[in-house]
Amino acid sequence: MAFSKQFVKTLDELFRRRTHWLRSELGLVKPGQPPKFGRKKVDDTISKLQEIASNAFARKLAKTEFEKHTPKRKLWHINGHGRDDKKTRFNNWYKKIGISTKGCVYVFWGNGNTLYVGKTGSGGSRPSSHFEKYWFSNVKRVTIYAVKSKSQIPKLECLAIHHFRPIHNKNKAATKKWTKACPLCKIHHSIENELRSIFRLR
Numbered sequence: 301m302a303f304s305k306q307f308v309k310t311l312d313e314l315f316r317r318r319t320h321w322l323r324s325e326l327g328l329v330k331p332g333q334p335p336k337f338g339r340k341k342v343d344d345t346i347s348k349l350q351e352i353a354s355n356a357f358a359r360k361l362a363k364t365e366f367e368k369h370t371p372k373r374k375l376w377h378i379n380g381h382g383r384d385d386k387k388t389r390f391n392n393w394y395k396k397i398g399i400s401t402k403g404c405v406y407v408f409w410g411n412g413n414t415l416y417v418g419k420t421g422s423g424g425s426r427p428s429s430h431f432e433k434y435w436f437s438n439v440k441r442v443t444i445y446a447v448k449s450k451s452q453i454p455k456l457e458c459l460a461i462h463h464f465r466p467i468h469n470k471n472k473a474a475t476k477k478w479t480k481a482c483p484l485c486k487i488h489h490s491i492e493n494e495l496r497s498i499f500r501l502r
Contacts, residue, residue, distance in 0.1 A: 370405070
């Protein structure tokens with residue numbers, strides 16, 4: 301189902317639930333048990349609409365912003381014996397590829413899935429700190445995206461999380477006042493603010 305049809309169908313279903321009592325009073329619907337409507341239903345619908353928006357826009361927004369702000373992309377396949385050796389090899393490779401002090405966004409990949417998305421605001425060894433994580437044994441490769449401007453890093457990390465859906469990112473991407481906002485998060489906020497305004501609950 302197209303994004304627009306799915307979005308409208310979900311939104312209309314919530315509106316029908318909210319106005320069922322009125323249509324029932326006017327004899328516009330058949331008598332019977334009214335559909336449940338409450339805070340949980342509104343919350344669930346907001347989450348569903350945000351998910352629809354993510355499915356519709358995440359890939360396109362991520363592609364556009366990464367092409368604009370990441371001039372260099374490097375891929376490293378995990379190699380070495382044991383974590384310490386792998387970490388040393390990675391750090392040596394990381395130094396050679398010449399990531400600037402403006403930082404990067406990095407993605408850890410497994411077999412057919414995304415394990416983790418992270419960022420660093422400098423040219424340091426932040427990516428290799430994850431080699432100590434319990435899930436690192438499943439990592440097969442790492443992609444490093446060099447970023448032109450530090451202000452773009454949180455936005456790009458957030459878009460990568462929306463698009464790749466890593467299974468080990470427990471928190472949302474952290475932001476600061478001077479950084480650029482994630483455009484998909486703006487859409488999510490608009491959906492939530494508008495629906496809470498329309499379907500106000502005590």
